[in-house]
Amino acid sequence: MFAEVLEGILNAMSLSSLLANLMGVVLGIIFGALPGLTSAMGVALLIPLTFGMPSIDAFSALLGMYVGSIYGGCITAILVGTPGTVAAAATMLEGPALTAKGESRRGLDMATIASFIGGIFSSLVLVTIAPLLAKAAMSFGAPEYFAVAVFGLAIVSSLSSGEVIKGLIAMSLGLLFSCIGLDPITGDMRNTFDNPNLFNGLSLVPVLIGLFAVSQVLVTIEDVIAGKGIKEARVTQKGLTIKDITSNTVNFFRSSIIGTIIGIIPATGVSAASFLAYSEAKRNSKTPEQFGKGCLEGIAATESSNNAVCGGALIPLLTLGVPGDIVTAIMLGALMIQGLTPGPLLFVEHPVTVYGLFAAFVIANIFMLGTGLLTVRVAGKIIAIPGNLLMPVVLTLCVVGGYAVNNSTFDLLVVAIFGTLGYFMQKFDIPQPPLLLAMILSPIAETNFRRALSISQNDYSIFYTSPVTCIILFVSLLIVCNPIITKAVRHIKSKK
Numbered sequence: 001m002f003a004e005v006l007e008g009i010l011n012a013m014s015l016s017s018l019l020a021n022l023m024g025v026v027l028g029i030i031f032g033a034l035p036g037l038t039s040a041m042g043v044a045l046l047i048p049l050t051f052g053m054p055s056i057d058a059f060s061a062l063l064g065m066y067v068g069s070i071y072g073g074c075i076t077a078i079l080v081g082t083p084g085t086v087a088a089a090a091t092m093l094e095g096p097a098l099t100a101k102g103e104s105r106r107g108l109d110m111a112t113i114a115s116f117i118g119g120i121f122s123s124l125v126l127v128t129i130a131p132l133l134a135k136a137a138m139s140f141g142a143p144e145y146f147a148v149a150v151f152g153l154a155i156v157s158s159l160s161s162g163e164v165i166k167g168l169i170a171m172s173l174g175l176l177f178s179c180i181g182l183d184p185i186t187g188d189m190r191n192t193f194d195n196p197n198l199f200n201g202l203s204l205v206p207v208l209i210g211l212f213a214v215s216q217v218l219v220t221i222e223d224v225i226a227g228k229g230i231k232e233a234r235v236t237q238k239g240l241t242i243k244d245i246t247s248n249t250v251n252f253f254r255s256s257i258i259g260t261i262i263g264i265i266p267a268t269g270v271s272a273a274s275f276l277a278y279s280e281a282k283r284n285s286k287t288p289e290q291f292g293k294g295c296l297e298g299i300a301a302t303e304s305s306n307n308a309v310c311g312g313a314l315i316p317l318l319t320l321g322v323p324g325d326i327v328t329a330i331m332l333g334a335l336m337i338q339g340l341t342p343g344p345l346l347f348v349e350h351p352v353t354v355y356g357l358f359a360a361f362v363i364a365n366i367f368m369l370g371t372g373l374l375t376v377r378v379a380g381k382i383i384a385i386p387g388n389l390l391m392p393v394v395l396t397l398c399v400v401g402g403y404a405v406n407n408s409t410f411d412l413l414v415v416a417i418f419g420t421l422g423y424f425m426q427k428f429d430i431p432q433p434p435l436l437l438a439m440i441l442s443p444i445a446e447t448n449f450r451r452a453l454s455i456s457q458n459d460y461s462i463f464y465t466s467p468v469t470c471i472i473l474f475v476s477l478l479i480v481c482n483p484i485i486t487k488a489v490r491h492i493k494s495k496k
Contacts, residue, residue, distance in 0.1 A: 091111065133320075175442050204337065
């Protein structure tokens with residue numbers, strides 16, 4: 001085992017992997033800092049560029065993009081009061097006030113250091129917990145894998161700000177699209193309409209690019225036409241002191257623990273971690289009255305927690321094949337494109353790759369620290385790139401990335417269709433992740449469901465005689481019904 005760990009670390013520290021990691025971090029910071037360019041869009045656009053690369057190099061770039069973009073959102077949140085990503089929404093509670101006091105540099109430096117501490121903490125948890133969880137999951141059979149896939153679908157159906165109906169609509173669309181192509185058991189054609197381009201189903205990368213990148217481009221273009229721009233930003237020169245860092249030691253680790261735990265719970269949300277950590281920092285602060293007026297404690301809490309979510313979200317992805325958030329949902333597709341199946345067998349069949357991923361994640365956080373401390377000095381210029389110049393470049397990358405998968409013009413049609421679908425989903429406030437997750441998890445659920453019935457000779461008791469399967473399915477049912485139950489209870493209480 002030690003030899004495999006060492007080989008994985010050496011692969012992650014090869015020159016090509018380090019360059020890919022650094023490129024991902026730099027691009028991630030830019031994507032995170034520019035409103036309209038999300039973490040999900042950045043990872044989706046980067047996937048086509050990783051084709052043909054060794055697995056460690058490819059995921060060094062993707063993890064670098066992930067880490068960099070989550071951090072990059074704080075730059076605009078602090079400087080101009082516009083979060084570059086959802087993860088930085090809580091940072092706006094303190095960031096603009098710091099900038100107004102002429103302490104934007106202190107805020108940016110604190111955000112960078114806090115992000116590094118949160119990321120490193122979650123990476124240590126990832127390295128220690130993920131292999132243990134994978135060993136426990138090795139006893140899973142077809143019924144258990146079916147239950148885990150259903151659990152994943154139940155989790156993502158709730159990604160609609162509490163509106164389960166909208167999540168279920170998106171998930172139903174994903175289930176429909178996943179039924180295009182060959183039947184996984186019998187090999188029969190399904191929903192292909194005799195179109196040869198659909199015989200193998202919808203290619204995942206064009207769907208990703210259309211759903212998360214093109215749709216966001218369309219929304220941003222709409223904002224540009226409406227005249228919504230970013231105001232001018234200025235970075236002051238007053239930096240952070242050693243006392244500022246040491247006085248927040250407990251805050252850093254408390255917030256990192258909160259972020260990691262919330263990251264492990266699938267689909268809880270990075271913004272939830274940020275606001276919870278901010279609330280706890282204020283509750284435990286000696287000067288709670290300073291919060292909201294430009295307090296460094298608030299920045300330390302939000303940024304260490306939202307970057308700790310990254311490592312936490314990778315744990316269920318790698319061990320169970322259930323993504324922890326939107327970006328890891330896209331990475332699930334990237335793993336499958338690389339020929340890797342997430343789950344406990346990944347640790348048995350590809351241990352070198354797994355430990356290489358762990359090392360690449362740690363390296364990405366180190367690069368983020370160095371690059372971030374340099375970036376804050378020119379951050380005002382980065383975020384000043386106008387949308388009317390940026391969006392055509394991004395749209396070109398979408399077209400190139402969509403075509404590069406299979407060198408097929410049909411895939412460009414898929415990009416356009418899912419881009420338009422994603423645009424209308426955003427307009428009607430219907431979440432996009434359930435659609436994507438349903439397309440990825442549906443084949444797993446269907447194959448294992450039918451395999452389990454084949455093993456039991458069509459005896460459905462196999463799904464409730466296994467304690468693990470029964471518990472997971474029951475929890476999935478509670479997750480789906482929770483908003484309905486909560487609303488009913490509130491209605492009864494209001495009547496009383």
